[in-house]
Amino acid sequence: MRVLPVVTLGLMLSLVVAAPGNAQFLFAQSKPMEITTDTAAYCGQLSAQVARVQAHTAKVPPDVPRLAAEGRRLCDKGLIRPGIQRLRRAWTLLTVR
Numbered sequence: 001m002r003v004l005p006v007v008t009l010g011l012m013l014s015l016v017v018a019a020p021g022n023a024q025f026l027f028a029q030s031k032p033m034e035i036t037t038d039t040a041a042y043c044g045q046l047s048a049q050v051a052r053v054q055a056h057t058a059k060v061p062p063d064v065p066r067l068a069a070e071g072r073r074l075c076d077k078g079l080i081r082p083g084i085q086r087l088r089r090a091w092t093l094l095t096v097r
Contacts (some may be wrong), residue, residue, distance in 0.1 A: 038084060043075035046087045053094045061093045 050068045071086030077091055 006016050013033045032074060040078075040080055042045050042074060043071075043080055046084060046091065047072050047075065050087055050090050050094065053091070064093050067093070068078065 013024045047068065050064075050071075054064060054068065067090035071083045071090060074080075074083030074086060076083075
């Protein structure tokens with residue numbers, strides 16, 4: 001009997017046609033949730049963490065001071081995402097060995 005696959009397909013198609021936004025939500029459930037923080041407050045917090053670790057690290061990788069300064073400068077100009085990217089890169093270079 002081929003009734004079940006046809007009914008199932010019909011039900012799925014009706015979901016897509018009736019509520020495309022909801023159907024998209026139903027099919028996207030297997031994706032992990034991403035949390036992004038791109039605020040000036042987080043930029044300042046990350047900058048302080050980088051500075052704190054940098055001050056207590058004996059051998060600072062050569063790119064860290066430049067990346068940290070560039071990140072702070074970008075955040076101060078309101079370019080939060082690029083600033084955070086530089087600061088995260090500096091943090092990674094400081095903490096991953």
